Amino acid sequence: MARTTLSIAPVPNGNRKIQLNGNHFKSAICKKNGYHNKAQKNITSHGARPPCSKQRFQRPESFEQAPMYVAVMTYLGFGIVTLFGYFRDFLRAVGLEKCHIAREREEQKDFVPLYQDFENFYTRNLYMRVRDSWNRPICSLPGPVFDVMERVSPDHNWTFSLTGKTIDNVINMGSYNYLGFAENNADFLKTVEDITQQYGLGVCSTRQEMGNLAIHEELEQLVATFLGVESSMILGMGFATNSMNIPALVGKGCLILSDELNHTSLILGARLSGATIRVFKHNNMQSLERLLREAVCTGQPRTHRPWKKIMIIVEGIYSMEGSVVRLPDIVALKMKYKAYLYLDEAHSIGAVGPTGRGVTELFGLDPSDIDVMMGTFTKSFGAAGGYIAGKKELVDYLRSYSHSAVYSSAMSPPVTEQILRAMKCIMGLDGTTIGLVRVQQLAENTHYFRSRLQEMGFIIYGNDDSPVVPILLYMPGKVVAFSRAMLKRKIGVVVVGFPATPITEARARFCLSAAHTKAMLDQVLFDLNEVGDDLCLKFSRRIFSPRPQQHNNNDDADSQIID
Amino acid sequence: MRMVLKYLKEYLSWLYYQYLLITGIYVLEPWEQSIFNSVLFSSMAMVIYTSYVFVPVHVCLALEFLSGICGEQPESTMALIN
Numbered sequence: 001m002a003r004t005t006l007s008i009a010p011v012p013n014g015n016r017k018i019q020l021n022g023n024h025f026k027s028a029i030c031k032k033n034g035y036h037n038k039a040q041k042n043i044t045s046h047g048a049r050p051p052c053s054k055q056r057f058q059r060p061e062s063f064e065q066a067p068m069y070v071a072v073m074t075y076l077g078f079g080i081v082t083l084f085g086y087f088r089d090f091l092r093a094v095g096l097e098k099c100h101i102a103r104e105r106e107e108q109k110d111f112v113p114l115y116q117d118f119e120n121f122y123t124r125n126l127y128m129r130v131r132d133s134w135n136r137p138i139c140s141l142p143g144p145v146f147d148v149m150e151r152v153s154p155d156h157n158w159t160f161s162l163t164g165k166t167i168d169n170v171i172n173m174g175s176y177n178y179l180g181f182a183e184n185n186a187d188f189l190k191t192v193e194d195i196t197q198q199y200g201l202g203v204c205s206t207r208q209e210m211g212n213l214a215i216h217e218e219l220e221q222l223v224a225t226f227l228g229v230e231s232s233m234i235l236g237m238g239f240a241t242n243s244m245n246i247p248a249l250v251g252k253g254c255l256i257l258s259d260e261l262n263h264t265s266l267i268l269g270a271r272l273s274g275a276t277i278r279v280f281k282h283n284n285m286q287s288l289e290r291l292l293r294e295a296v297c298t299g300q301p302r303t304h305r306p307w308k309k310i311m312i313i314v315e316g317i318y319s320m321e322g323s324v325v326r327l328p329d330i331v332a333l334k335m336k337y338k339a340y341l342y343l344d345e346a347h348s349i350g351a352v353g354p355t356g357r358g359v360t361e362l363f364g365l366d367p368s369d370i371d372v373m374m375g376t377f378t379k380s381f382g383a384a385g386g387y388i389a390g391k392k393e394l395v396d397y398l399r400s401y402s403h404s405a406v407y408s409s410a411m412s413p414p415v416t417e418q419i420l421r422a423m424k425c426i427m428g429l430d431g432t433t434i435g436l437v438r439v440q441q442l443a444e445n446t447h448y449f450r451s452r453l454q455e456m457g458f459i460i461y462g463n464d465d466s467p468v469v470p471i472l473l474y475m476p477g478k479v480v481a482f483s484r485a486m487l488k489r490k491i492g493v494v495v496v497g498f499p500a501t502p503i504t505e506a507r508a509r510f511c512l513s514a515a516h517t518k519a520m521l522d523q524v525l526f527d528l529n530e531v532g533d534d535l536c537l538k539f540s541r542r543i544f545s546p547r548p549q550q551h552n553n554n555d556d557a558d559s560q561i562i563d
Numbered sequence: 564m565r566m567v568l569k570y571l572k573e574y575l576s577w578l579y580y581q582y583l584l585i586t587g588i589y590v591l592e593p594w595e596q597s598i599f600n601s602v603l604f605s606s607m608a609m610v611i612y613t614s615y616v617f618v619p620v621h622v623c624l625a626l627e628f629l630s631g632i633c634g635e636q637p638e639s640t641m642a643l644i645n
Contacts, residue, residue: 076585080587080588080599084599475585475587477584477589480589480590481589
């Protein structure tokens with residue numbers, strides 16, 4: 001592996017030259033990072049693939065396209081609501097209707113306008129009408145079931161008031177509680193209680209000054225052991241881990257190749273760094289290779305000097321699509337073109353892989369192939385914060401040069417202990433097999449839920465291994481009706497629309513948990529079936545033959561698309 | 564009899580619900596829904612009335628025109644030869 005050590009170890013001053021192959025020629029293409037909200041996605045309907053020998057490298061991922069009439073009706077719905085939006089804006093401007101949004105005072109009318117009305121058109125005229133489906137207050141632990149507070153709105157969602165009643169035992173299909181560690185069982189939390197007694201709650205300092213506690217060091221060691229890397233660094237906030245560490249790794253004169261559907265924290269970090277950003281199509285290796293070749297051949301835009309660094313930024317599981325990154329292909333490309341890889345495992349750490357080690361384990365790769373491994377503790381570990389892991393020189397460099405590491409407050413002791421106990425549980429270091437059982441239960445729940453949904457006829461996106469299941473709803477009216485209907489049946493779901501998704505692909509996102517029992521899943525599936533029939537949501541045109549066993553293999557060899 | 568009526572009413576209200584969802588009217592306030600429904604209903608009524616009044620006349624004229632062309636042709640060539 002001598003070849004790879006040369007390309008992996010990042011030098012602290014970041015002056016690494018990339019080898020040029022061939023001579024310079026002028027390139028006319030230089031795209032800056034666009035807005036990831038635009039519908040640039042290439043939706044290809046991969047049918048079912050027959051099982052092949054390299055099965056672990058080619059999990060079936062489906063992005064089925066809906067029939068044409070669905071797209072037409074979606075646009076129709078949005079068009080009509082937009083027209084009514086203009087009508088209502090006109091009424092507000094004329095004064096026939098009371099205006100609930102922020103307005104300038106009469107005396108300020110001649111000044112430079114403070115509020116740009118048009119930018120908030122969508123919020124005012126669509127989101128406000130239906131915002132009772134979001135930001136619902138809950139009043140219990142967000143475990144597999146929770147309690148939702150009931151609220152009413154007398155003026156069509158401009159203001160809310162709580163009735164005082166709660167809707168109890170709503171099945172929670174929205175929390176990122178993949179391994180069920182969001183629990184308040186006193187036995188499991190004994191160590192957390194002891195640590196709170198010992199250290200208190202606040203640290204009141206940064207890690208560099210007085211805030212470096214012994215448990216922080218212990219956690220960093222444990223994370224490094226868990227991931228199979230040399231060293232790791234803990235940060236208090238997951239979003240800040242991305243947005244504050246990428247600027248420390250790359251700067252001007254470097255190139256970032258980021259996936260189309262990367263999370264906002266990655267985009268923010270990339271933009272803050274000042275590097276050139278180029279976007280490749282989601283999970284599309286040809287697009288990535290083309291960009292890499294172009295970058296290596298032509299170099300920086302005007303001067304054609306070689307790029308100081310080329311970094312590929314991808315995520316383990318993309319939370320809006322449920323798709324899993326094609327890690328073996330990316331690692332092969334990265335070694336061929338001598339680029340660095342930054343893997344954000346926010347959703348995949350703990351949730352995929354036979355022992356919960358993330359996508360590296362899922363594909364059977366060596367963790368030292370990936371230069372920077374990043375993840376968060378918010379999802380599978382039931383805590384808060386993030387980590388960056390990799391080679392010792394990288395982590396030592398980041399400890400002094402990353403804004404978040406230097407300036408942000410250290411992680412709170414109970415949170416640190418929660419992560420420690422969750423991680424020890426997953427690794428089996430506490431002497432029980434609870435962790436492994438949970439990881440396997442999650443995988444089983446995932447396969448069961450996905451296969452049943454596909455049989456029912458819903459359009460599901462994503463890889464069969466990912467516990468994030470987006471069901472496509474498409475039309476704005478149906479999105480809202482779905483959320484309300486499911487709450488009426490005591491199931492809490494998260495629905496997502498524009499601008500977090502492309503405008504024609506509104507969806508409901510289900511996050512499965514190891515804490516969901518089969519009875520809960522069956523209840524959810526039963527209600528989904530009824531609501532799906534009631535609202536006509538079953539757009540899939542595939543026929544599935546009924547299978548006797550629904551857990552183990554999901555090769556989808558027995559489905560075909562009908563047109 | 565009452566069951567059939569009830570079933571029919573339920574089915575019609577489900578159809579109306581689908582119409583609300585598909586056109587996106589579901590998210591609007593009731594008075595806006597009434598405006599949209601009345602506009603749509605009146606325009607559909609006008610379309611139907613216009614088609615009822617004018618389409619038969621136009622179809623007859625069109626057929627006459629077409630049969631006129633087909634009927635005339637052999638007569639004129641005979642006239643030319645003679």
